[in-house]
Amino acid sequence: MEHCNTLSALPITMNSREIAELVESRHIDVMRSIDRLVERGVIRKTPLAFFEEINNLGFSVKREMYVFDHAHKRDSFIVVAQLSPEFTARLVDRWQELEAAAAKPTITDPIIAALVHGLMEIDGIKQQQVVIVRKTEQLESRVEQVELQHRNGVPQGYLSRSQAHVLHGIGLSAEVFHLALHQLEVPTTPYIHHAEDGNDVATFAYLESDIADAVRTFIDDAIQVTRCMCESPLLNGRRFRYSK
Known part of the structure; x- marks a missing residue:
């Protein structure tokens, strides 16, 4: 058994009663305005139809x-412009609604209809996922900005000079520590340090993932020359206070 799966071509129409509601006017006034415009040749005469309503006496009349x-x-646009120009946008929206509704397919096969419905739901879910991903990315970006502020401007994945020395200095003086990282070419990045006094200072930060290995290399290559002093080939034989 075959089912018809063609798209329905329903006519798109709007009547004078709908226009009256859109422009918040009496239907009789809309009808009169249309008649005057037709008489003046501004618009073409449109087809007539009938509807039933209850009059003041409670009787149904056509x-x-x-x-x-x-x-x-x-x-229809000319009619609205004649009646209430400020409501033209409402008429545009209504025509768009009618055209959008007419563009939707009518499928008689229940199985195919179910499949189409399922695909539409999947498409809707995908669109929601796109929105969620976009909002998540925006949130993550905001979180990074907040974290950056809390880190006094130090970029993610980096440590300031003082932070690096506190966490990885292992007894080295700040001067020797920074010389060692410089000699071992630990990657750095410039940034603006937001000081507590409100002043911004241009400085640089170390790539955190490379600091520990560089310090370990520096210490391993150092030579213990006295109980409390070491000598570093990386610093051209310079001695520094350290006990391995």
Whole structure:
């Protein structure tokens, strides 16, 4: 058994009652405005349709209304511009809603319809994931900025000169420690140090992952010449206070 899986081509229409609601006017006033515009040749006469409503006496009566199809879309804008120009945006939005609804396929095969629905849900989930990833990246970026401020400007993955000496100095004086890292070419990066007194100072930080190995190399190559002194070939034989 075959099912029809073609797209439905439903006509896109808007009637004078809808226009009256959009521009917050009485339907009779909208009808009169349309008649005047037709008489003056500004717009083309649109098809008439009928609807039922309850009058003041409680009886059901038939009323006329004009129907604007896609071919008369231009005319509907002219009608609204004549009645209430400030509501033109509402008419634009309504036409877009109607056209978007008409663009959706109508599928009679329940299995294919279910598959299409599932694909649409998956697409919606993917779009949500994209939004989540974007927001996560923004949050991570913000967290990095906050952490940077808390680190007084030291970039992620680096240590300031004082931090590096405190954590990896292992008894070396600050002068010898920095000379050793310089000789062993530990990577550095410039940054602006945000001092507590509010002053910003240009300085540099060491790449944290390379500091420990450099210090270890420096100490291993050093020669113990006295109980408390070492001599370093990396510093052209300079002696420094250290006990291995």
